[in-house]
Amino acid sequence: MTAPLLTSLAAPDGDRPDALSVGGRALSREELLGAAGAVAARIAGAPVVAVRATPTPETVVAVVGGLLAGVPVVPVPPDSGPAERDHILRDSGATLLLTGEDVQAPIETVPVDPADRAAWTKPEPDPESTAFILYTSGTTGAPKGALISRRAVAADLDGLAAAWAWTAEDTLVHGLPLFHVHGLVLGVLGPLRVGSRLVHTGKPTPAAYAAAGGSLYFGVPTVWNRIARDPDSARALASARLLVSGSAPLPAPVFRDLERLTGQRPIERYGMTETLITISTRADGERRPGYVGTPLSGISTRIATEEGAEIGELQLTGPTLFDGYLNRPEATAGSYTEDGWFRTGDIAAIDPDGFHRIVGRASTDMIKSGGYRIGAGEVENALLDHPAVREAAVVGAPHEDLGQEIVAYVVADGIGEQELIDFVASQLSVHKRPRKVRFLEALPRNAMGKPQKKLLPPA
Template structure:
């Protein structure tokens, strides 16, 4: 199994990052020189800026069969030290001047100083060899290294290519970070495996998306919200074949606005670092606001109630989403106990996400079990449903809902809202008019902004 797949057309700008373009052949020869430099290392870290150097470094690791550890370029000293120490990386790959190793860090390999004429013949590592060690966000402790095999990556990309009718004739456009599954695995390895050109806009600016002339666009909800807020930019995407949203739920008003301005509803999909993408809307199928679609080929899903018994697939009953799939990770590096806890006794991965599945198999993600399932007065309330109700108010720009302690109810629904001119009482009444009374927020905090991570997800642990 060759991870990079078919070649496609070797265009002069088969891979373009900002103003810098490379043909596929140029990129692979550069990556081959990287591979020769790092051959035999137990693991290498890549200072993952949005640059051709990052892509060449990652591909060099894959060609050499050396596990790649992407490093967020904005990571602090403690986070970097943890990732480098835990992963066992013996080298850091980066462009000259992009990263200065701190005392005790592995030595730097200057990717931009390497020749770009490496030999293209490489022995293909086995499918079960580790391709990546990707670190989780660390919201529940120190970041854990997720072991993703070459076979898992290939299976995930092939399933998406089928679901999205993704071919070498597509041009992929995005500006997402290259240290996450979304931007790196889907957004870089996907085009290389399928053989389609890639345009990386460095940053996911709406005007850059509009000017790129692509057919397949990737973005997170924050990106699509900004696109939807600029009608001229959104209309420039009418010629695109698919607009794909992921990494967090897409608010229903943004879904509807994009459909109105671009002439097509966006594609939504669901995944996480440990699973890659497992559920998605299909290119040629129905697209429902607030839903992430159906399991990909080879994927099985189920819902578990709090007591472990099966939850009904009735479109209403929430449960923890559990997954079996060929694109699952191989465990957490150096964390056998955490790995064991992540799976049920019969081998299903516990995603920690709360979902609802309809009788027709359509999936809707309610949120994380730890932060988005609110237990109030005997009711189980999904934060996402309340957030979408708030976002339907014309004055609301952003909304995040959590459960906070309540002496009588156990937890109460509490909202943090960025709004122009609306009052707390107006917003509570607005939600009460569309949802059941027990789902309305009891408290609304009007704030100037919501805390977000690099992928645009709201960090709910920082609310309050």
């Protein structure tokens, strides 16, 4: 039986003044709950509230205040343009925008001050009620609001705590955005639920991570790549207990560099906005480069493959799944199979021992060339194994004979197209080699560091 979401938020014995440090500003748990209680008192009864999710204590206070009051919280990226922001506010039905800054918005703004205090004694809201409306972009159309219940959040955090042996003795360090599952749900509510200390570095720089002295670190591949390229900062993480990577596949060369510099192999995990985190490597288990581990407690997975294929769409069920897309019943129905499994849209493989490997998105990373089904991620990792290559993205481009041809976009120094093609052919099956290589100054990426293949120039 999963405990109510906020049960563990009360200050434990020995509450410390820096239980939560965000961008160098600290709060004790008692101070956080007092400030969040003041927010809850101001917003109680609102249908939905939005939070301008800057990496600040104000954001943490606002989110916890919304959870105390039982009002669904909509995190809004602080760098979103007016069109994106207004769509999120309008579509979600938010009537208030909680913010620590003076901003102009089409709805009423509520200032958040971590120094405010008010007691909040009302009971825990219904576990089935909505905790968050998290907006996620698909391949077409405006972002959709995923309804995430309090029960799902609690189940996910408990599953991760068990998988990672995450306890109140840990200090979690990260500098991730507070408007995604990774940075907000895992990175803020996680330490509040298990009782561990949180150090949010503001920005996820190698120097900031090195100086934080944590036992548990969260990062996306871009962050870990930068740390691996800063050996002194990487070595400073050698005393940490776990290095966790997510939100995109961790390139195998970065995995190996972190192991060499820190003395430990990083952990990878897999999830989506709609499912939260569902698969992870265990703290006490094997850690394989390119693999995201096994399902968390209560999660079941399967691969929908075409006959004779080893890879296919990952589908899953379990207690962490969302309650549907807000006001989009057709989109919700379309995300499930006829027998009730959630369709992730990700291409994966499951080894005989249950370890999962994510190949990529079905829409962009499954390439059908000359009768072969090829995962873009495998080719990208082969390219990244070449010492001259810093970044790589692989797509399938239309081809009149092959159906699709493999095209690689790379950021590299001192190497030519044919040399890279030959290198991949020497590492993988010959049919998996790129037919074309395009050189770029940098790959287009989103706020979480994921390459945005839709923004690549034409092949």
